Amino acid sequence: MALNVSKNDLASGAMFIAFGAYFVLESTRYEFGTPFRMGPGFMPVVLGAVLVALGLAVAAKGFGKPDDEAPAPWPWRGIALVLGTIVFFAATIRGLGFIPVVLISGFATAMSSTRNSILQALVIAVGLCVLCYAIFVFGLGMLVPMFGPWLNFAGA
Amino acid sequence: MKTVFRTLALGLAASTVLGTAVMAQEYPTQPVTIVVPFAAGGPTDTVTRLVAAAMSEDLGQQVVVQNVGGAGGTLGAGQVAAAPNDGYTLLLHHIGMSTAPSLYASLPFDPLTDFATIGLVTEVPMTVVARKDFEPATLEDLVAYIKENGENITYANAGIGAASQLCGLLIMDALETKMTEVPYQGTGPAMTDLLGGQIDMMCDQTTNTTNQIQAGEIKAYAVTTPERIAVLPDLPTLSEGGLENFNLAIWHGLYAPAGTDPAIIERLTASLQKALADENVGNSFAELGTYPVAADQATPTALTEKLEGQIALWSEVIAAAGVAAQ
Amino acid sequence: MDLLSSLSLGFSVALDPSNILYCFLGVLLGTLVGVLPGIGPTATIAMLLPITFSLNAETALIMLAGIYYGAQYGGSTTAILINLPGESSAAVTAIDGYQMARKGRAGPALAAAALGSFFAGTVATFLLAAFAPPLARAALNFGAPEYFSLIVLGLLVSIALAHGSILKALAMIVLGLLLGMVGQDIYTGTPRFTFGLRELFGGLNFVAVAVGIFGIAEILRNLENEREREVGVKEVKNLWLTREDFRRIIAPVLRGTGIGSILGVLPGGGHILSSFASYSAEKRLSKHPEEFGKGAIEGVAGPESANNAAAQTSFIPLMTLGIPAHPVMALMIGAFILQGITPGPNVINEQPALFWGIIASMWIGNLLLVILNLPLVGLWVKMLSIPYRMLFPAIVLFACIGTFSINQNIYDIYAIAFFGIMGYLLIRFGCEPAPLLLGFVLGPLLEEHLRRAMIISRGDPMIFIERPISATLLALALAAVILAVLPSIRKKRDEVFVEED
Numbered sequence: 006m007a008l009n010v011s012k013n014d015l016a017s018g019a020m021f022i023a024f025g026a027y028f029v030l031e032s033t034r035y036e037f038g039t040p041f042r043m044g045p046g047f048m049p050v051v052l053g054a055v056l057v058a059l060g061l062a063v064a065a066k067g068f069g070k071p072d073d074e075a076p077a078p079w080p081w082r083g084i085a086l087v088l089g090t091i092v093f094f095a096a097t098i099r100g101l102g103f104i105p106v107v108l109i110s111g112f113a114t115a116m117s118s119t120r121n122s123i124l125q126a127l128v129i130a131v132g133l134c135v136l137c138y139a140i141f142v143f144g145l146g147m148l149v150p151m152f153g154p155w156l157n158f159a160g161a
Numbered sequence: 162m163k164t165v166f167r168t169l170a171l172g173l174a175a176s177t178v179l180g181t182a183v184m185a186q187e188y189p190t191q192p193v194t195i196v197v198p199f200a201a202g203g204p205t206d207t208v209t210r211l212v213a214a215a216m217s218e219d220l221g222q223q224v225v226v227q228n229v230g231g232a233g234g235t236l237g238a239g240q241v242a243a244a245p246n247d248g249y250t251l252l253l254h255h256i257g258m259s260t261a262p263s264l265y266a267s268l269p270f271d272p273l274t275d276f277a278t279i280g281l282v283t284e285v286p287m288t289v290v291a292r293k294d295f296e297p298a299t300l301e302d303l304v305a306y307i308k309e310n311g312e313n314i315t316y317a318n319a320g321i322g323a324a325s326q327l328c329g330l331l332i333m334d335a336l337e338t339k340m341t342e343v344p345y346q347g348t349g350p351a352m353t354d355l356l357g358g359q360i361d362m363m364c365d366q367t368t369n370t371t372n373q374i375q376a377g378e379i380k381a382y383a384v385t386t387p388e389r390i391a392v393l394p395d396l397p398t399l400s401e402g403g404l405e406n407f408n409l410a411i412w413h414g415l416y417a418p419a420g421t422d423p424a425i426i427e428r429l430t431a432s433l434q435k436a437l438a439d440e441n442v443g444n445s446f447a448e449l450g451t452y453p454v455a456a457d458q459a460t461p462t463a464l465t466e467k468l469e470g471q472i473a474l475w476s477e478v479i480a481a482a483g484v485a486a487q
Numbered sequence: 488m489d490l491l492s493s494l495s496l497g498f499s500v501a502l503d504p505s506n507i508l509y510c511f512l513g514v515l516l517g518t519l520v521g522v523l524p525g526i527g528p529t530a531t532i533a534m535l536l537p538i539t540f541s542l543n544a545e546t547a548l549i550m551l552a553g554i555y556y557g558a559q560y561g562g563s564t565t566a567i568l569i570n571l572p573g574e575s576s577a578a579v580t581a582i583d584g585y586q587m588a589r590k591g592r593a594g595p596a597l598a599a600a601a602l603g604s605f606f607a608g609t610v611a612t613f614l615l616a617a618f619a620p621p622l623a624r625a626a627l628n629f630g631a632p633e634y635f636s637l638i639v640l641g642l643l644v645s646i647a648l649a650h651g652s653i654l655k656a657l658a659m660i661v662l663g664l665l666l667g668m669v670g671q672d673i674y675t676g677t678p679r680f681t682f683g684l685r686e687l688f689g690g691l692n693f694v695a696v697a698v699g700i701f702g703i704a705e706i707l708r709n710l711e712n713e714r715e716r717e718v719g720v721k722e723v724k725n726l727w728l729t730r731e732d733f734r735r736i737i738a739p740v741l742r743g744t745g746i747g748s749i750l751g752v753l754p755g756g757g758h759i760l761s762s763f764a765s766y767s768a769e770k771r772l773s774k775h776p777e778e779f780g781k782g783a784i785e786g787v788a789g790p791e792s793a794n795n796a797a798a799q800t801s802f803i804p805l806m807t808l809g810i811p812a813h814p815v816m817a818l819m820i821g822a823f824i825l826q827g828i829t830p831g832p833n834v835i836n837e838q839p840a841l842f843w844g845i846i847a848s849m850w851i852g853n854l855l856l857v858i859l860n861l862p863l864v865g866l867w868v869k870m871l872s873i874p875y876r877m878l879f880p881a882i883v884l885f886a887c888i889g890t891f892s893i894n895q896n897i898y899d900i901y902a903i904a905f906f907g908i909m910g911y912l913l914i915r916f917g918c919e920p921a922p923l924l925l926g927f928v929l930g931p932l933l934e935e936h937l938r939r940a941m942i943i944s945r946g947d948p949m950i951f952i953e954r955p956i957s958a959t960l961l962a963l964a965l966a967a968v969i970l971a972v973l974p975s976i977r978k979k980r981d982e983v984f985v986e987e988d
Binding site: 229315378389 | 674893
């Protein structure tokens, strides 16, 4: 690396600054209040400012201290499939129902590991579906449709 | 291909219509869910579970209680408003149903038009209490003391729109003064601070206060209902203390989504009335410091009337106090 | 003498065969459900509460106590095995417990947790029996100013949670505090940082944040290098504690028990601090603090003991004053009421058999927990031999379903994804997640007590110094900061000297 900085410190510092700034900016829309009756904006503004300051300090400390280790490769496939699955689960659990969502989610997550073949992922998905059904629906009496309203052709 | 699809669709439509007709006759053919818009273990949850157990005996189907808490009960209520109106998803909500329209500007449902009423369930009286070394001795003293000291008195409540806050608003309104409101996350922590003498006064339902009052841990001044109550017969009503027509109780009602088949509603009302007449339910309610409403109150008409009246009342009180969540 | 007769009354109730059976069932169910990722003790109790409705009062409450302890232990098990804490205390256990598991020492970690908890539970049960009423009275002296000072102290002491940069740990705490403020402001009802979503009015779900920032982030970390190395545990070294382990956990368990017992009595949030406080204490007192965060058994034994002691003594305000100290206690109150008992100062006099029966059954519950769980240690550890490529899809799905089943709120699941990627990035950049979680649970309390104290004092900040307990706590906080900063100053000075040489 040509630059003599810790990329990690810069990046985390930037994240803290970004979060802090968001909280401060958003809280300016809320009432700040008085010391007697502090408004909903009081604490977030103060803490947000502190977070920005800490972020600056973290970033500043990174100068002159490059990271010791080379960064690990980004697990793009994992990030996309694992997070995608979670979002998919949330978006469809009410509509598609338990069984299709668990099957698809199980398959997609299993595929995020390069060590699983398609067949293995399918087996994992089916296995998980049975297991989750047994534990949550049968065992804990979770109230969720097996096949959701989006698939409701025959039911009514 | 197209015809096949159309025949299929027609068949489906027919079976749907048929299905509904049959369902009304045989209702219920599957477990009924009552949504409680609060966490399990709270007073509303307790009331619901007692009623649900008795109703399930009468309906011959399991009545399941589901807790959907959050946003002052509006999340659970919104969920039921959007649920299919087939009689299998019901809502048991308390007084918050009538204050929500005044407290939340962007409510995803209208309590009056999005629900079909089934009946009132119970009314829990509240008590006006204070730390045990609080100066005033009687209700009369208290009234004078509040008028005199106003903002120097700290009044605990369980947050925006909670019954304990409404009670305080009504008292301040009647006495034309302001106390310093100290909000808490629920009446439990508020009671802790009252026991510890950290704050001066609060209003809470008998369920939470009776035991503490009887043990002499806190001072009680009055009940908020028009009549004195059996568990605490020595407590005067606020009306007796000069706050005319003071009437506040935490009432609970049972609702179905709007458009539910009237035959189903009728069945549910009958089941509710039977549950409320159940001796077990009565005894358990008595332990809670409350009582089931009379059969003529456990009706759609009575609940609709109550709801309409309360919505009007609270919109005035809440607007006057300048409180609103958003 | 009085205590003895009371306790024997209690044991005569708790030792009734059917009560023992239900206590055991409760412990078993609690453990099994609590072990599911994403389902912590509160959720477990909420789910299993209905089972107890059909039982008589004593049996129901005894079973509930069993469920509670089982769920706590089950939660710690998940934290240790797969880095998925179901509640804030388990987040502390996860720090070193998970590292131990990765080194093949899951067995000793689980055993240390079970034994520490049992010892702490025994001591705390005795405290509960002997001193409940006076302790509860003393706790009432804690008002808003005292709690505020206590939380400040807790936050400052907890910088020790991180084994890396203090600055980053501080930033993570503050970020956690801010995230804790998402939701409706209890003082004015103003929704904050909710993006207009009503589902966020109640705040971010702890489980969603914890699962995302610990569990999902960890999975992403493991997927980084999976081509080159097999993730997971290669060999299981031993299932049981070595003599050396025993020697190392004795003092932490004793200290943890003391810290937890004291903090648990405070109904305004003391129990939350107990495991964090114990961890900080152990790290500070340890001769090899550098091991903390890399699998130090003291970092499991101490906090687990503290947590269990606090769990036990947090029954004190509930049973003597009728005050719930945390959500689990609120559920317990609901159970009391359903059983026709209004919790309050009178329970101890009006229902002595019930009061002492529950206390005795707590001890029995703890005992059953150890008996049940020590053999299970082997089974849990076996689960780690499942190849990671099969394990992690299960973790992701269980976490989603578990979180969803608690509130049926899909935004909780979106939150898992958000905190998963956020946690992954922060961890990748060298920040540790535990301080964030502490900030997250304490943020709302900090704000609530600060604002309440200021209302009560009518805007005079001197209230924090004028009240003796509060002033003492703040002085301790100041001392903690000085202690934390001194070594680094000294080190700097040394470095300077070295350079001058």
